[in-house]
Amino acid sequence: MPISPGPFTGRTLTGLAKDLRDGRVTAVELTEQALHAAGTLGRELNAFVTVDAAGALKAARRADEELAAGAGRGPLHGLPVAVKDLIEVAGLPATMGSRHFAGHVPDTDAACVTRLREAGAVIVGKTTTHEFAYGPTGDRSANGPSRNPRDPARMSGGSSGGSAAAVGAGVVPLAIGTDTGGSVRIPAALCGIAGFKPAYGVLSADGVFPLSRSYDHVGVLAGSAEDCLVAYRCLGDLPPAGRDVPARVGWVDPAGLFDGDPRVSRVVRAAVEALGPGEAGLPVGFMEEVRETYVVVQSCETVAVHAERLERAPELFDPEVLERLRVAAEVPGWRHVRAMESRERLMGEGEMLFGRFDVLALPAVPIVAPPIDRREVEVDGRAVAVRPALLALTSPWNVLGLPALTVPAGTVDGLPVGLQLVCRPGDEHHLFATAARIAPAA
Amino acid sequence: MPISPGPFTGRTLTGLAKDLRDGRVTAVELTEQALHAAGTLGRELNAFVTVDAAGALKAARRADEELAAGAGRGPLHGLPVAVKDLIEVAGLPATMGSRHFAGHVPDTDAACVTRLREAGAVIVGKTTTHEFAYGPTGDRSANGPSRNPRDPARMSGGSSGGSAAAVGAGVVPLAIGTDTGGSVRIPAALCGIAGFKPAYGVLSADGVFPLSRSYDHVGVLAGSAEDCLVAYRCLGDLPPAGRDVPARVGWVDPAGLFDGDPRVSRVVRAAVEALGPGEAGLPVGFMEEVRETYVVVQSCETVAVHAERLERAPELFDPEVLERLRVAAEVPGWRHVRAMESRERLMGEGEMLFGRFDVLALPAVPIVAPPIDRREVEVDGRAVAVRPALLALTSPWNVLGLPALTVPAGTVDGLPVGLQLVCRPGDEHHLFATAARIAPAA
Numbered sequence A, B: 001m002p003i004s005p006g007p008f009t010g011r012t013l014t015g016l017a018k019d020l021r022d023g024r025v026t027a028v029e030l031t032e033q034a035l036h037a038a039g040t041l042g043r044e045l046n047a048f049v050t051v052d053a054a055g056a057l058k059a060a061r062r063a064d065e066e067l068a069a070g071a072g073r074g075p076l077h078g079l080p081v082a083v084k085d086l087i088e089v090a091g092l093p094a095t096m097g098s099r100h101f102a103g104h105v106p107d108t109d110a111a112c113v114t115r116l117r118e119a120g121a122v123i124v125g126k127t128t129t130h131e132f133a134y135g136p137t138g139d140r141s142a143n144g145p146s147r148n149p150r151d152p153a154r155m156s157g158g159s160s161g162g163s164a165a166a167v168g169a170g171v172v173p174l175a176i177g178t179d180t181g182g183s184v185r186i187p188a189a190l191c192g193i194a195g196f197k198p199a200y201g202v203l204s205a206d207g208v209f210p211l212s213r214s215y216d217h218v219g220v221l222a223g224s225a226e227d228c229l230v231a232y233r234c235l236g237d238l239p240p241a242g243r244d245v246p247a248r249v250g251w252v253d254p255a256g257l258f259d260g261d262p263r264v265s266r267v268v269r270a271a272v273e274a275l276g277p278g279e280a281g282l283p284v285g286f287m288e289e290v291r292e293t294y295v296v297v298q299s300c301e302t303v304a305v306h307a308e309r310l311e312r313a314p315e316l317f318d319p320e321v322l323e324r325l326r327v328a329a330e331v332p333g334w335r336h337v338r339a340m341e342s343r344e345r346l347m348g349e350g351e352m353l354f355g356r357f358d359v360l361a362l363p364a365v366p367i368v369a370p371p372i373d374r375r376e377v378e379v380d381g382r383a384v385a386v387r388p389a390l391l392a393l394t395s396p397w398n399v400l401g402l403p404a405l406t407v408p409a410g411t412v413d414g415l416p417v418g419l420q421l422v423c424r425p426g427d428e429h430h431l432f433a434t435a436a437r438i439a440p441a442a
Helices: A013-021 A027-039 A053-068 A111-118 A161-168 A185-191 A225-235 A262-275 A284-312 A319-328 A333-353 A386-392 A395-400 A428-436 B013-021 B027-039 B053-068 B111-118 B161-168 B185-191 B225-235 B262-275 B284-312 B319-328 B333-353 B386-392 B395-400 B428-436
Strands: A048-051 A080-084 A122-127 A151-155 A174-179 A194-197 A217-222 A249-251 A359-363 A376-379 A382-385 A404-412 A415-423 B048-051 B080-084 B122-127 B151-155 B174-179 B194-197 B217-222 B249-251 B359-363 B376-379 B382-385 B404-412 B415-423
Touching (some): A013 A225, A027 A048, A027 A080, A053 A122, A080 A161, A111 A122, A111 A174, A111 A225, A122 A161, A161 A174, A161 A185, A161 A217, A174 A194, A185 A194, A185 A217, A185 A404, A185 A415, A194 A225, A217 A225, A225 A428, A262 A404, A262 A415, A284 A319, A284 A395, A284 B333, A333 A395, A333 B284, A333 B333, A382 A386, A404 A428, A415 A428, B013 B027, B013 B225, B027 B053, B027 B122, B048 B161, B053 B122, B111 B122, B111 B174, B111 B225, B161 B174, B174 B194, B185 B194, B185 B404, B217 B225, B225 B404, B249 B262, B262 B359, B262 B404, B284 B319, B333 B395, B376 B386, B382 B386, B415 B428
Parallel strands (some): A080 A174, A249 A359, B080 B122, B080 B174, B249 B359
Antiparallel strands (some): A174 A217, A194 A217, A194 A404, A376 A382, A404 A415, B048 B122, B174 B217, B194 B217, B194 B404, B376 B382, B404 B415
C-alpha cells in the first residue's frame, strides 16, 4: 500500500517560493511541516538518520527575517531540503550508513551544502544511505533499509534511498544525493520522482565521503525535472541554452544493455512516443568496455577507501557490503591501469553515441522496485539478478561523465518506472526541455 | 680487463662538431669509425642489436652535403648516435630485447628520433636493452647481456646497457636511452660515463615502448655532463638559466636510502668535497612512500603492457623477467589507486626535499658493477641484493619526476662510480654548472 501523501506532495519549488514571497506561508511553517512529516512518514520509510529540528528552525527563522528585509536569496530561499548522510553537514552526525562512523560529527559543510546554505535552503536532516553508498538497493545500512513510498515493503533503491523516499513521500520538496553508478537516478525512478546527475565534475564532491572518485557525482532529487533544474541552477552553473529548437531524441532499446522487464520498456517507450524518437543503436563492444571499466575502476577505488577498515574491523561492515569489498579487493592492479586508460578513451568517445540525436532516451531501471532484501526477482519466468539490473542502465553514464536525468514515466503493477534522458555535457537545456514535453502514463 | 679505447673515447661533441665545421673530418669518416668500432668493440660488449651501415652512411653523406652547402643543423650535425632498441627507428628492427618482438620493424620514428634527425645526427644502430627494459642489470635480453667496457665479465647495468657500453667504449660519442627507475643513470654510472634523465614529460616518450608510463623518461648518455647538455638542448628545451650563482649543494648520505658499499659513498663524497656541500637529510617516511609508490605503480603499469603476452606466450619471456611479471601481476588494484594518489601528492611535495639547497648530491649506484648474472654481491661480509641496490638511489627521482644527472666520480676496485646530481624542474642549469665544477678522483 502506498503511504499517504506528505505536505510537499504535488507542490513545486517554484510554487513554494512564490507562496513564501507572497506571504502565504513562512519558512518556519514549511520547516515545521517538513519536520513533522519526517517524524511520521519519514519514520515509516526510515528515510532519515538524523532530523535537525533546532538547526532547521533556526535557519528558517533567519530565512523569514531575510525575506522580510527584502533580502531573498533566490528560488531555494526558506525551503526545506534533506541531505544524504554521505555528505557532511557541520555539526550533524554523518554516519555514511555505517557502524564505522557511528558518532562521527564533521565540523565543516560539504561544498554542495555550502551552496545550499548560500541559496537560503533549510536543511532539515540527513537521509539514509546504503552503507558507504556501496549498493543500489538501499537496504544495507547501519540504520536499516529505506523504504519505498509506493510500497514500504519494497526497496527505495539506493544508495540515495532516504533522499528519494523523503521526496517521494512529500516530506521535503528537494533532497541532495550522490550518484556513482545510478545512486540518484535509481531510487528516484523506483520512488516515482525525478533525479538529476550532472556532468562529471560540475558539482564539487568536496565533503562527500568517496565511493569511487572517478565516478562520484553530486545530484538532486525532486518531484519533477523542472524542480531538479531549479535546484541545479542554485548548486551549479547551467550552461546557457542553445537555439530553442526541440531536441532530436533517440530511443535506446534497453534490451541491448540488459534483459529486464519488457513491460517497463513499453511504458517508458510510450512516454516518449509523442516526441517522435528515432532509434539510437549503441555499439555493443563500446558499451561492454564501459561496463567492464565501471566495475574495475569502482572496485579498486572503493577498496582503496576502505582497506584499513577491512583489515582492522571487518565485522563493523554489513555482511553483504563486506563480501562485495572482499571480492573487489581481488581485482589486480594491472586491470585497474587498463580500466583507467579505457575510461579516458571512452570519455573522449562518448560524443559518438549521439550521432544524429541530442538526447538519448531509455528506462532508468529495467525492473520495478523489488521487495526489500531480495536479490533475485522473477520476470517472465526468468530469474533476474537485482543488483546488476538496477545498475545496468544508469552506470554507463557515470563512466562517460554524461548528464543524465530520470523523470516519472508511468507505472507497472502500480509501481513507478522512470524515463532516463542522457545528453552531452553542455546540452543540459535539451534534457530539461525534453522532460517538459513528456506526458507520463499515469 | 678494460677493453681498448674506441674512436670517440675522450672526444667531446663540441670538439667533433668543430672538427666537422673546420673540415678536419667528414661525417662519413666519423660514421665509418663508429661503424667499424660497433663491429669490433661493440661486438665484444654485445652493445648493438642492429647496426645500420647503409642508413648511417646515407645520412652521413647528406650531412656532409648540407655542411658543404652551409646548411649546418647545429651541434649534433653529422655526429654518430646510437639508439636504444626500445625506441622506434623507422625501417630498423625494434626488438625491445625480447623474442616477442623478433622481426618487428616499425615504420615510423619515435619523437626523440625525429628530433635527432632534425638535428642532423647520424643513427648508426640500435643498442641492447634489458628485455622490455624491465630490469636494471642489462643481462636479460633476447640478444644476450650487454657488457661493461671496464670489465666485460661484469654487467653494464641496465636497462639502457648497450647505450652505456657503446658510449663507454668510445664506439659513439652519444646514445639515447630510457630511464624508468634509473635505466639511463645506472648503466652510465657503472660504465664510467655521464647520463641525464630530464624532468618527467619534458622529452616525449612517443614511439618508446612503454615500461611504466608514469615513470618512463627519455634520456641521454655521453662522455661528460657537458655533452649530455649539448644533446639535451637539441632534443628538448632547456629552461633559461637563472642568475649565475653557484648552486648550493646538499649531500645526501646514501646509507639512509640503501645499505651499500661505503667505499662508493666515500669516493663520491670526495668528488663533491670542493663544492663545500651541506648535509641534506631526506625525510624517512617520505622516501619510504616514494619507494612503495615506485614498486606498486611500476608493477601494475608493466603488467598492463604485457598481460596478453603473459597469457598467450609466456615461454617467450626470459625466465627472470617472466617471474617478475608474474609477481607484479599479483599487486591488487586498490594498492594501485593508493599509489597513484601518493604519486600525485609526492610530486607536489618534492620541492621540500631541497630546503636550503639547489642541488642534491649522492651516488648514482651504491655498489660497483657486479659480474653478469649475479643477483647477490658481498659487501663488507654482507650479502647485498643486486637489483634493489642498483635501483635504490635512482628510482626515487623517477617517482618525483625530478631532473637527475650522473657523472663519473672516480673508481672503486678499478670500477667506475657515479655522482648523481638532482634538482627541481627548471633548475637544470644548476645541475650542469655543478657537474662542471666536479673533479673526479681518477
